[in-house]
Amino acid sequence: MNKRHHHLVRFYSALSVLREKIGGARQLSACNGKLHWPQKGIYFFFEQGEYRSHTGDGLRIVRVGTHALKSGSKAKLWTRLSQHKGSTRSGGGNHRGSIFRLIIGTSLIRKDSIIVPTWGKGSSADLHTRDQERPHEIKVSQIIGDMPFLWLGVEDEAGPESLRGYVERNAIALLSNYDRQAIDPPSNQWLGRYCDREKVRMSGLWNSNHVSDSYDPNFISVFESLIAKTEDLS
Numbered sequence: 001m002n003k004r005h006h007h008l009v010r011f012y013s014a015l016s017v018l019r020e021k022i023g024g025a026r027q028l029s030a031c032n033g034k035l036h037w038p039q040k041g042i043y044f045f046f047e048q049g050e051y052r053s054h055t056g057d058g059l060r061i062v063r064v065g066t067h068a069l070k071s072g073s074k075a076k077l078w079t080r081l082s083q084h085k086g087s088t089r090s091g092g093g094n095h096r097g098s099i100f101r102l103i104i105g106t107s108l109i110r111k112d113s114i115i116v117p118t119w120g121k122g123s124s125a126d127l128h129t130r131d132q133e134r135p136h137e138i139k140v141s142q143i144i145g146d147m148p149f150l151w152l153g154v155e156d157e158a159g160p161e162s163l164r165g166y167v168e169r170n171a172i173a174l175l176s177n178y179d180r181q182a183i184d185p186p187s188n189q190w191l192g193r194y195c196d197r198e199k200v201r202m203s204g205l206w207n208s209n210h211v212s213d214s215y216d217p218n219f220i221s222v223f224e225s226l227i228a229k230t231e232d233l234s
Contacts, residue, residue, distance in 0.1 A: 003217070005183055007174060008055045010220050015044065015061075018150055018227045028085045029145030033078045036233060038153025041077040042066045042167050045149045045206070052184040059148065060184045061175055062192070063100060063206040066168045068158035075158075077151065084144055092137035094130075096123055100206060103195055105140045111194040143191070152226060166216075167223060173215035178203040 019025060025046065026035075043066070046059035067073070067080035084100045086093025095101040102120055109116055116136045118129050125133070156163045177185055178199055186192060186204040195201050203211035 002181075004174065004180075005054065007215075007217065007220050008183055011171070011174060011223065012052070012055055012058070014220075014224045014227050015150060018152060018230060021227070021230050022150065022233050025148035025150050027146060027148055028081065029141075031081065031085065032088070033082065035078075037076070037078045037081075038151070038155060039076050040066075040068060040155050040158075040164060041151050041153040042164050042171070043077070043081060043149050043151045044171070045144075045147045047147050047190075050187055050190060054183045060186075060204075061171075062147070062186075062204070064168055064171045064175065065100070065207075066164040069160050069162065069165050071159040073158040077153075081151075086137060086141040086144075090134065090138075091141055092130075092134045093141050095119065095133075095137065095140065096125065099208075100144065101137070101140050103197060103200060103206060104143055104191070105136055106196055107191045107194040107200075108136070108139060108143070110196065111191060153230065154226060163222075163226075166219070167226070169210040169213060170215045170219035171223070172205065172207050172210040173213040174219070176203040176205055176207070176211040176213075178211040 042064065044061050045063040047062040050060050050062055052058055052060045067077060068075045083098045093101055095105050105119055108114065109119060114136065116133060118125065118133060119136065154164045154167065177183065179202065192200050192206060197208055199208040199211045200206060205211060
């Protein structure tokens with residue numbers, strides 16, 4: 001067992017503890033802002049059909065993310081999660097406000113040869129364009145909404161050197177299979193294999209940033225410590 005494999009086993013074991021403490025994974029489609037969310041935190045998405053093949057049983061993580069990495073940011077964890085979820089009322093969403101939605105939608109377009117000519121064009125769009133994109137946004141909402149996820153509250157100051165930023169980039173670097181021996185690789189059916197971003201395809205994650213980074217071996221102990229301090233909500 002190489003070091004990365006060993007650290008991944010510890011990482012998933014720590015997540016099992018977190019799962020018990022927060023009362024289990026949730027699906028984003030069933031979540032709203034009235035639930036008990038920490039103000040700041042990191043989230044870990046799994047994906048149905050994407051199983052771990054080397055580090056134990058269960059689903060593998062397919063995306064790690066956080067928020068408020070700019071100094072002075074007031075963004076909250078639920079604010080970021082709700083951007084990924086999309087609109088409860090219409091079932092759609094805004095892929096220009098969520099890179100997660102953007103790359104899921106792009107992969108779906110490539111996989112099923114769907115024509116959405118304005119997808120990913122510009123940082124904003126008028127009402128007519130948004131109306132034309134809505135059917136595809138609804139498909140993206142359904143895919144993301146079905147993904148189970150866990151979250152870890154870390155109430156630190158906003159900024160690039162925050163503890164949340166440290167956990168996010170090291171978790172991604174540890175999980176990533178980009179340019180290294182594959183551990184828990186994606187299935188042949190994984191939607192991310194159709195992504196137009198090489199780092200998504202090769203890492204096995206719905207992430208591009210940090211997938212080619214090296215992780216800090218001390219990260220695992222920090223991660224376990226943060227989970228040990230997590231309030232028991234179960």
